[in-house]
Amino acid sequence: MLTAAQIAGRGGKLGAWDMNIIVGGGPVKIDRLGRVKTGLELPEDLSDVWAVQLGTATEQLNLDWYERRSRQPVTRRGEVLQHCDHDWAVCTLDGWIEEMQCPIEGKHVGGREPLEVIIERYQPQMQWQCEITGAEQCALSVIMGTNEPIIEYIKRDADYARKLIDVGRLFIQHVRAKTPPVDLPAGAFV
Numbered sequence: 001m002l003t004a005a006q007i008a009g010r011g012g013k014l015g016a017w018d019m020n021i022i023v024g025g026g027p028v029k030i031d032r033l034g035r036v037k038t039g040l041e042l043p044e045d046l047s048d049v050w051a052v053q054l055g056t057a058t059e060q061l062n063l064d065w066y067e068r069r070s071r072q073p074v075t076r077r078g079e080v081l082q083h084c085d086h087d088w089a090v091c092t093l094d095g096w097i098e099e100m101q102c103p104i105e106g107k108h109v110g111g112r113e114p115l116e117v118i119i120e121r122y123q124p125q126m127q128w129q130c131e132i133t134g135a136e137q138c139a140l141s142v143i144m145g146t147n148e149p150i151i152e153y154i155k156r157d158a159d160y161a162r163k164l165i166d167v168g169r170l171f172i173q174h175v176r177a178k179t180p181p182v183d184l185p186a187g188a189f190v
Contacts, residue, residue, distance in 0.1 A: 014168050016091040016125040023124040037175040055108045062106035063095045066141050072099045083132050088172040091132040103129040104139040111145030130156040
């Protein structure tokens with residue numbers, strides 16, 4: 001779970017998970033995110049959502065396991081970073097691999113989907129973190145069911161990141177104007 005300081009550091013800004021919603025959440029979820037970001041609605045209480053709590057409970061183990069297996073320290077856990085050019089663009093790191101100079105995302109999934117589907121699901125989040133940090137890749141450590149984590153290194157895609165910034169800028173304009181984000185470009189990431 002995020003600390004009060006982490007939540008405060010993300011207030012009124014777009015984080016990596018927000019970009020997952022904006023890119024693939026559909027109109028209802030995007031509208032709800034807009035209402036949350038403008039303060040018209042409280043964020044969803046996820047304390048009783050099993051999958052979220054399981055991911056929270058296993059994130060530390062996932063990152064510790066990466067350290068143990070790779071012999072590379074994972075630092076900056078939970079650090080909130082802001083984009084150098086856009087004050088509204090932030091990310092909260094699961095961790096940072098110093099040796100590779102890249103963020104690492106720790107995920108726990110059911111294990112019934114192909115890895116490619118999981119990578120695609122978290123693509124906006126990983127590309128956003130690359131954009132915010134300036135990293136050339138993002139490590140994705142995925143626990144599938146009860147299996148040992150699988151590590152994939154996802155290369156930064158500058159065109160994809162530019163599209164994220166463009167749609168994020170449009171979304172945040174709606175937040176600041178307190179208008180519904182109805183004109184976000186559909187299919188910009190297909």
